[in-house]
Amino acid sequence: MAQSPQPLLVELFTEELPPKALDRLGRAFAEGIHAGLRGRGLVAGGNTVTPFASPRRLAVRLSAVLAKAPDAPFTEKLMPASVGLTADGQATPALLKKLAAKGLADVDVAALARESDGKNEQLVYRGVAPGAALAAGLQAALDEAIGGLPIPKVMSYQLADGVTTVRFVRPAHGLVALHGEQVVEVSALGLAAGRVVHGHRFQSAGPIELPSADAYETLLAGGGRVIASFAERRANIERQLREQAARLNASLGDEADVAPLLDEVCALVEYPTVYVGEFEQAFLAVPQECLILTMRLNQKYFPLFDAAGALTNRFLIVSNMALADPHNIIEGNQRVVRPRLADARFFFETDKKTPLAARVPQLATIVYHNKLGSQLERVERVRALARWVAERIAADPALADRAALLAKADLVTGMVGEFPELQGIMGAYYAAADGEAPEVVEAIRGQYRIRIERPVGAGDAPAAALFLAERAETLVGIWGIGLAPTGDKDPYGLRRAALGLISGFEQLAAGGRLAGGGLSLDSLLERAAALFPAAPPGVPGEVRAFVFERYRNQLAGQYERAAVDAVIAVAPPLEQVPARVAAVVAFSALPEAASLAAANKRIGNLLKKVEGEIGAVDAARLSEPAEKTLADTVRRLRPLADERFGQGDFAGALAVLSEARDPVDGFFADVMVMADDPAVRANRLALLAELHGAMNRVADLSRLAAS
Template sequence: MPDLLVELFSEEIPARMQGRAADDLRSLVTGALVEAGLTYEGAKAFATPRRLALTVHGLTSRSPDQSEERKGPRVGSPEKALEGFLRGAGLSSVAEARIVSDPKKGDFYVADISRPGRPAEEIIAEVIPAVVRTFPWPKSMRWGSGALRWIRPLHTILCTFGPETEEPEVVAFEVDGIRSGNTTRGHRFLAPDAFTVRRFEDYVSSLEKAKVILDPARRRDVILHDARDLAFASGLELVEDDDLLDEVAGLVEWPVVLMGRFEESFLAIPPEVIRATIRANQKCFVLRDPATGKLANRFLLVSNIAASDGGRTIVAGNERVIRARLSDAKFFYEQDLAVTLDERLPKLDKITFHEKLGTQSARVERIAALATEIAPLVGADPALAARAARLAKADLVTGMVGEFPELQGLMGRYYAAAHGEDPAVAAAIEEHYKPQGPGDRVPAAPVSIAVALADKLDTLTGFWAIDEKPTGSKDPYALRRAALGVIRIVLENGLRIRFAGAIATAATLPADVAADLLAFFHDRLKVQLREQGARHDLVDAVLADARDGDGAGAGDLLLVTRRVEALGAFLGSEDGRSLLAGYRRAANILKAEEKKDGRSYESAVPDRHLLDETGENAEKVLAAVLDAAIGHAVAHVAREDFAGAMATLAETRPAIDAFFDQVLVNADDPAIRLNRLALLARIRAACHTVADFSRIAG
């Protein structure tokens, strides 16, 4: 079957856009081809700084013939209805339609529409120009006098189609004066001349000869392999950086890794500053000494050219720039050290956190007060927690954080340590921002935990108070991340904090707003537990019986998690599955009878004398077993022994099974029927001592 090759050759595409652009090219083109009736075996897209390429394998050479029977209006319908039918069916008169009789609806017109298939070349010649003209670049503009909007000037379009056994054809079309062809160019400097391409296989090999590695994954591997080898040859090791590696792979078509150096005196700067400076300004990798773990005064750069002088000029140029940048960083660092964090606090009065939530200074005071309240709950010194909270945002007004915002917190830790602050305070200044993502570590030191929780709770309660909650996919203030951060801190440190109370301490919120925020925590907890393998319905079951301020669901997230784990283990056992089946049988009967009777049996109490009079031993046994089980289960739950509570409930299984086997619930005697429904309500109540079983699926 034929293959399609497309290349869009342009000026340099920003590295951050290349991966998405390649995916968009593949999905848009293949989607349009399939919609037009063509099928294919496989498709893959690639991106380099100067080109987007797509290969579609096993594309059918022609779309299938299509036939359609389109039903029209009834015979004798108004003229306008007939005109619309004829226009939609492509008929010139009703004489071209046939009349079909329906016993109920009468006679109506039917058009038989046939559409012959089309050659793939014809479809491709429509699809590619349409995709190019509507390509979803994040940013684009018109270049020159044309109407086409593209990320950078588009120079050529390569488009060939044909089977492996024949010479492929150029699919002819034009986009904004650019005619499709079968030529492309190699590396801008090393092989700039045009050359002809037939199909994907010789396209890749020809590009390689022209000093272009098409596959970004392969460019990435080449860079990483060469960087490791070059570092090893110098007795050093690469400080790996996946994001930077991806970016650099998008900046070069023919990667050449080179090593440079800078003065050892710059190593007095914090290593994170050196790395940020070299990374941000020159897209270079730093190296470390494996013997000490400290940074070395070397760096690796990735050139897009194999220079005739072995890269000496390129290295020298980068060294000059890095030297200047590190000099600036050293200046900022030394200037920052000359002023204590305490002395910087007044400047926070001039920084607005949010127009409705006041300044950073006001926020710092709120965080300090909340950290003081939380500190005893997490085993932290309240005074140290308050001190750390007051200094936590002071580095925002330093020169270094102004230059590299991503170093906020970290620089505060360096400055606090240099000025003699308690190590716990210095650590909390850095760690109070954590965790900032799923892979980020969680604070473990008590003072850091107190300040981190206070910072995130202040953010959440503040934005809930002004009704700036996340909506749909929009979360401009990263409130979901803040809530997940709180949850991870609590769970991974095994903390017992009731967040209903914590929310009330953080801010005075109306009851409905506080409840909504607590529900938001529950939703985030479900997300977290699902990622850990828990069933969302079990989380719902545990939370549902504790929505009021006194239950476990009122905010003790660790307790909720333990209950979910115990419930999951119990329902995975034979006893658990059997009890769930008995619960459902009882609940279903109750639901039907409550609907029929127009009342609830929730609070109905079995009449003991009537149990004796019926003579049904299974009834009396079940009543006695349920009384004991509920009492024991409640006691186990009070001790937070959830496994014990569920084991107690499991002991009711034989009595429940016997009751359903031997006793008719809907007895003829109304009093006996009511008594037996009350027993079913006791089964339901027993199960609800540990969770709302009605929310358990499956």
């Protein structure tokens, strides 16, 4: 009789789990149990997996699990018949030993099947393996799931017997395993499974005995006062936050900042309730970034902002207690946050008493890297590079130099000492308070941004000079001491610095500040390398290749990889890369593209075999009609393509060259390039080299050819 699948619930009840890892742990636990049961044939069709994770539990419910896996036929290859059987068909000692080892000693040798593997006739046993029972399968799956959890830090603790020590992320105090209404006899971490779950630490009605796996969420949320699902609890918190904010005509601010805090708070509460707190208006005189960071980082509060994006003196508290009168909770949180805000105000007012410029000498006491000197030495390198960049992008070198001088001075302020996340931000506030030029203030504020977001205008140019200088100094300096990124490790943020250079060149070009050709990636990296006399000579080239590789990865998500590779292969000016890629994409859509790309690849292969220099085309040596036609075509099209290329019309240049398809095809159909006469051969190679150079100015078109 066929068995009916039943829902299965497994819960591990623990002490408070690490908040930042909770969601990941919950999903891994659920996936591990599911994978273990599915691999043993215990999961029925139509099954759904529901993970649960709260501060004190990891759990999963599978909707369709079998009490016993179906029996499964299997085939066991034993050995060649010539080895296993005697001439009269009796079992050899080798076969008998093999059968015994596999638990098949009672098998009738005559019943063994014979199959050919293409070389020998093999003896094969066909049988039926009984399906795994749920208790055994779940025990194995539970052990595997616990062993495979991405635990950030394992702790050891002793069980109640005073002897046994187990290792887990936090001490575990309860295990539930219910299949339908029946307890599955499994164990983990010294705990035997039962049906009792535990609710909220303070507001639960007491231990809850589950009648069935399906009753888990309902009973926990009711008498237990726990929303077990991480996703449901997070959605509940977000709904309450947005409702409260709307009621106060406020917002939660930048969504990119809200989401991670929401995840963390969700991992701290089991039955969330949102309350409104406030602090004195006077604290709003402190830079709002300080107050926001204090509330979010230290207190896990959600600051509220007005319609203009300015911080208000109200904030939202996500409490783990749902009370009819939350006065004490609100007042307690307000009382706790005031000293922290007062500290921020104290640091701000105290820091302003010392000008940023007066703090610069203190940077000599901060080691940047033991092989690269102090922060002050780094500042001097960045200053020199920022002045040099400024001169080439029509920026004021004095403003760029001043910004570079002051850029790191806030590292020795009290506020940044307390909140390192405010580097640059506080420097900008202190620079403004010191009366520094607005361009200097903005340069300091923008130095840590990931990229430059808009075309660089006159007011932005000093900031762009500092931005590029710092990233070039970082890339060359760190790379030069052998600390290039490896795998996913990039402790000095070199990948981010490379992306910053890319955006910087893009936005300088958009602002018309590279028109004179005074600044290029190569010249910037060479200039930076000159600031590090001990750097190996190949560092600028290696960093350049690294930057282009970052660009390739960035563009590969927007364009065909072949088009991106074709452009990166010629390493053009960094700011021209997007336009060239777009041009290659447009060229690829032309009917002539495939033929020309294939010809380009063929020409490239021919030219690689040439020894020595390739000379100029001698028109007098052109004898075949097809080569004369190609030479005339190149002579006609190249100036047109060069003109469009010089204007930055890369698509137009490639479109002009596409007219060469028929002459190129005719040339390869009718002309023997590698002629016996060395002079004729050299002249034909020269013609192809001229065509190759014209075709590959925008990109290496051979990269578009089918492999």
